[in-house]
Amino acid sequence: MISSRFSKLLSWSYLAALYGFIFLPVAVLVLFSFQDGRLPVPPFNGATLKWYGEVFSDSRLMSALTNSLMVAIGSATVACVLGFCAAYGLARFVLPASRLQRGLLIAPMTVSYLIIALGLLTTFNWLGVSLSLWTVGIGHVVINLPLCFAIIYASMGDHQKNIERAARDLGAAEWQVMTQVSAPMLMPSILAAFFLSVTFSWDEFIIAFLLSRFDVTLPVEIWSMLRSGLNPKTNAVGSVVFLVSVALLLILELIVFRRTAKK
């Protein structure tokens, strides 16, 4: 009896320690973003929204936030369209060396972001393409395409193949099958791929840092703020970034799970 109570206590404290380890840094970050004082370190002097006010009135931070959103949504859209087309082609048609092609599409997942960024930087220099938000977007498509392809490819089953066959039988051309039957049927996984891509792009630093010049994304802007020392304002903007990521994941959960639960 006592031993069972003890083991229960032990497992609960393990759980608490585990979640503490994961979430304590975030909790501290968020807590000290409300710090009424100049330094985001203990002791906590009381709550104020002053630093959030400064974040939202900082035009550089706000334009970086807009840039981040544009890059995230744009690159996620392109990655999803390309990923869907690649998955459709490989799942529905007999293509030469399709196993090798699938491998090559997923391969960038195993390469570190730093290597991808360096490779792209060299390529852009060689091609004479000047660095901008476009080049950051291209970098994010490179890292998110394998993910989008893998998610969408995995959800393409034989049952849908038969439905696509029915659409063709009723007179649909290939592009009509893709846009009016396959894509709507696969919408849950396409949306999952889209929101995950947006989240990854939103948080990504290395590629955004190496491939941008004058217009930068939010993580790069935060990094340059950090060089001038710690400040509750950096905590506040970090909290905003965290909140947006959480919101995106919530949307993903709601949309995708509500849709799949219906079936």
Next chain:
Amino acid sequence: MTAPVSIRNATKIFGDFTALDDVSLEIAAGEFIVLLGPSGCGKTTLLSLLGGFLSPTSGTIEINGKDMGDVAPAKRPTTTMFQDYALFPHMSLRDNVAFGLKMRKVGKAERHAKAEELLDMVGLKTSANKKPHELSGGQRQRVALARALAVEPDVLLLDEPLGALDLKLRRQMQDELKAIQKRVGTTFVHVTHDQEEAMAIADRIVVMNAGRIEDVGSPESIYMQPKTLFSASFMGEVNFIPGTLESARENALTIKTPLGTVELPAFDHAGFTPDAPVTLAIRPEHFRASTGTGPRVTLGKAKVEDGSFFGTHHRAHLSPLDYPNMTITAHMPQSAIIEPGAWVELTLDPTSVVLLPGHPTQTAQEGVTS
């Protein structure tokens, strides 16, 4: 809309497997044809050739006199009703049924009106706004039928459409399918492995086995006058009694069997040569002829082994006196008293006996049990 179909010497080879072996068939406009056979007999392959999902290795397919050789499924005057219905899960029933018309660039109001008319025909008018996942299996099946008919195809191809339904619903849908076919007049080509379904709906049945056509004809002729052992055994229960043809005279055939010598009228069974191996095919219900008038043949006495009551008849297993290793299945009248150990006379009307060339092999016999 309706059209004749003509299949000439169609062969389909997958690797080293011949799925369809030199099949020729003429289908009249407005006919309800059922392709019947066990799985792997080539019936679904033949349907896929008509729909254009496969192209024949050799041979031609014509619909309404036009060669379909290079015509893609979308451009053929055919639509298919798939076994798993293949409805579009994200569209309402109205949009499902109207899809083919949308692909043919029919205006929204017109195609919706047409879709609702067809949903009305299959009894689902009030469900037009529902999604397929809200329907039962039988209802989905009706939507699939309405969707396939909405584009007014010349030929409707049905790939075991009733396979997923339970028995009662299947019988009900058979009646509906037949009634709808008579109403729209479209040529229906229906694939099934259920011989009762085939008899219930077909104008003509095409019995297939191992990539070939075994027999073609009306349900009555296929059941009563099958042309091959396979066809006889696949179309319900049958007793095969092997024998040899002793003599073929102008008006009578004499056949020597383990159960004695049988004499049959010759006019039905022309074309057999003396000493050839032959088989008498006898349906279980034809042993009931011990009463009544007219010509009779007898196969001697048989002992009742066991019997069970089926409502419309008693089904009994009998072992003949002259050849006790053989088991004969017979249907006795409702009122008969079946007692194991009793002796009965195996009496038949000679016109009900079918004489077939060859002796039954193991594969032909399997059709009886499946």
